[in-house]
Amino acid sequence: MTRIVIVGGGYAGFYTAFKLERLLRRGEAEVVVIDPLPYMTYQPFLPEVAAGSIESRHAIIPLRRHLPKTRVINARVTGINHVKKTVTVTPEGLDDFTLDYDHVVITAGAVSRTFPIPGVADFAIGMKTIEEAVSVRDRLIDNMHVAADMPPGPARDRMLTLVVVGGGFAGIEAFAELRSLVSSMLKEFPTLTIDDTHFHLIEAMDRIMPEVSLKSSLWVIKNLERRQAHIHLNTQLTSAVGGKLELSNGMTLETDIVIWTAGVKAQSMLGGTGIPLDDRDRICAGADLRVLDGETVLEGMWSAGDVARVPDLSGGGVGGYCVPNAQHAVRQGKILAKNLAAVLRDENTKDYVHKNLGAVAGLGVGYGVFQSGNFAVTGLLGWIMHRVYHGFAIPTFERKARVFTNWALHLIWGRDFASVRKVQRPREFFEEFATRPAPVGKKAKAPSR
Ligand SMILES: Cc1cc2nc3c(=O)[nH]c(=O)nc-3n(C[C@H](O)[C@H](O)[C@H](O)COP(=O)(O)OP(=O)(O)OC[C@H]3O[C@@H](n4cnc5c(N)ncnc54)[C@H](O)[C@@H]3O)c2cc1C
CATH class of the missing domain: 3.50.50.60 (FAD/NAD(P)-binding domain)
Incomplete structure (x- = not known):
């Protein structure tokens, strides 16, 4: 065949x-x-996965289940x-x-796509895979828990500083969604205020989000500024060794999380x-x-x-x-x-022609932007358009149902702040208490009852 x-x-x-x-x-x-990978990743949902608005498994489409007539290797x-x-x-x-x-x-x-900037390959993380999105989410939530009991100072600031490099769609969405996550978590952390959290996005060009009009992009910058998330235009990252960031405008920052989304x-x-x-x-x-x-x-x-x-x-x-x-x-x-x-079947092929439909971005719960030609919608309506478009665009009815159901549950209870970061080192718990064979010549200790 x-x-x-x-x-x-x-x-x-x-x-x-x-x-x-x-x-x-x-x-x-x-x-x-x-x-x-045994699944296709619905990448536009990664920022919402990182922000806890979408369950990680709902943003991936298992190939074997959804391609039943196809052999998957x-x-x-x-x-x-x-x-x-x-x-x-x-x-x-x-x-x-x-x-x-x-x-x-x-x-x-x-x-x-990265550049040979010292520290980036060793310290930064991307926002291209479900694993990266989950890891960022867990790390940020864990940092909040640790920082909540730390005295104010540089060590705590580092835990509560998040930096994104790249002001394209993926970068801005991740930045804005994570700002939204941390802002909404603050009510559960009485020892922290929004002034203790620091969000910076670094963009080498003189504007963000080239897919939307300049006017819409300026609205996004203003909106984020109001939410205490700062965008540095015409600025490049020059070093990121060990989380100590140096920027081309002379600024320095210390952070635990650098998300690289520069193309x-x-x-x-x-x-x-x-x-x-x-x-x-x-x-x-x-x-x-x-x-x-x-x-x-x-x-x-x-x-x-x-x-x-x-x-x-x-x-x-x-x-x-x-x-x-x-x-x-x-x-x-x-x-x-x-x-x-x-x-x-020995028939003729057709050329691919598609006119861009526009762009829609989610910027955290309640904020979004939609742009098609000169027509733009920003704010709550833009956010609703983002959810409706992507909720229906994810392949298969089963995945759409899971995503919409979860969003509906969030309207009642809010998003889930639980972090399971230890999943990255799952054997620690077992190993700590596991009885090992005694060194040669010694009797193994009986397990305590
Ligand atoms: C955070 C984020 C948000 C985005 N938002 C939007 C949006 O709102 N709108 C929009 O239009 N686009 C968006 N995009 C872009 C969009 O997701 C990509 O353009 C799209 O995924 C490209 O599809 P693809 O099939 O070419 O590649 P992918 O979907 O990346 O698939 C490539 C596959 O190839 C596999 N692969 C790689 N190497 C090999 C190999 N050697 N052998 C076998 N398999 C291999 C990979 O594992 C992967 O499964 C976004 C992207 C990101 C990261």
């Missing part, structure tokens, strides 16, 4: 497989998704040989194996595999999402999402290409599936 191998089960890969399951006739082709693809039409599959901790394909779809997404770059695992990449490591795809080597179509190779450079035929893209976002990844995945099915 024809085999279609999809490398990466994120937005674009998930929707390609999801659509293929509906388009393909029984026995027409086998679809295989390979991803080291949890492993990394570490090589593609398009001459032999094989992929090298590397499961964690096991030996590599190869898998043949007739069509390969590369949807391996993007990773956080993404295409997943570079494909370097050296002979797949045509542009100068930014993106796979060069044509408008019908088949990979191009110069002007020549590479039959049997497809790509979409953040890893691909796809022409933006609506005329709105940066440099003529689609910007990396979920709006494109979802729609490209669906068109890719249709085109692949068309090729299997």
Whole structure:
């Protein structure tokens, strides 16, 4: 049977497989998704996961459950040989194996883009995965608990300082949501006030959120300033060693949490595999999402999402290409599936064309911004639009139901402030009290009753 191998089960890969399951006739082709993660992550919800407004498991979509007709392999693809039409599959901790394909779809997404600033690689954390969002949430909540009993001073300030680097959508949403979390937690911490908590966002450009108008972006800055969250424009991080931050404007800050959201770059695992990449490591795809080597179509190779450079035929893209976002990844995945099915049936492919629908951001409970062309909505209505849009956009009815139900429960009891940070060191409890074998020559101590 024809085999279609999809490398990466994120937005674009998930929707390609999801659509293929509906388009393909029984026995027409086998679809295989390979991803080291057993789930697709709904990344726009990560800031709300970090802020405790969405349960972490509700923001991920388990592949096996929601792609029942697809074979899922949890492993990394570490090589593609398009001459032999094989992929090298590397499961964690096991030996590599190869898998043949007739069509390969590369949807391996993007990773956080960093610069060689001292301390960043060792100290900062991204906001690209569910694990990062959960870790930030637990750490911030734990720090509040510890700081509550500390005397005022630099050590306590460090615990209560949060810094975000990068004023794009992801950075601003994470910053604003975490501000909202800490502000709402303060009522449970009588020894702390809002003046004891310090929120700083560092942005190298002269504005934030290029996806919205300047007017809307200025509203966001003002709104955050009112909530005691400060944005430093035209400022760069120059050092972050051990949490001691130095900024290009001469300011210094000490913090326990630095969230790095200063852009993404295409997943570079494909370097050296002979797949045509542009100068930014993106796979060069044509408008019908088949990979191009110069002007020549590479039959049997497809790509979409953040890893691909796809022409933006609506005329709105940066440099003529689609910007990396979920709006494109979802729609490209669906068109890719249709085109692949068309090729299997010797039919014609269609070009991908999508006009940007606008942008919507959540900035913490009660605050949001929506922008479409010159039309903008800010404040409570913007926040409601954000929740309605994303609540319905997360794939599958089951996940939508979980997210909306949880939001409804929060209207009654508020969000959940519980932190389970020790989950990152789960054996500590057991190990502390576990009886070990006596050193050779000594009797083991009887366990106390
Ligand atoms: C905090 C945040 C908020 C966002 N908000 C918005 C928003 O409001 N609106 C919007 O349009 N976009 C938003 N985005 C961007 C959007 O999430 C991405 O553009 C989208 O996820 C890209 O989809 P993708 O399929 O290309 O990549 P991904 O969804 O990242 O999926 C890539 C998959 O490939 C897998 N993979 C990587 N390497 C390999 C390998 N070697 N072998 C096998 N599998 C591999 C990964 O594990 C992953 O599952 C946001 C992003 C973030 C981080």
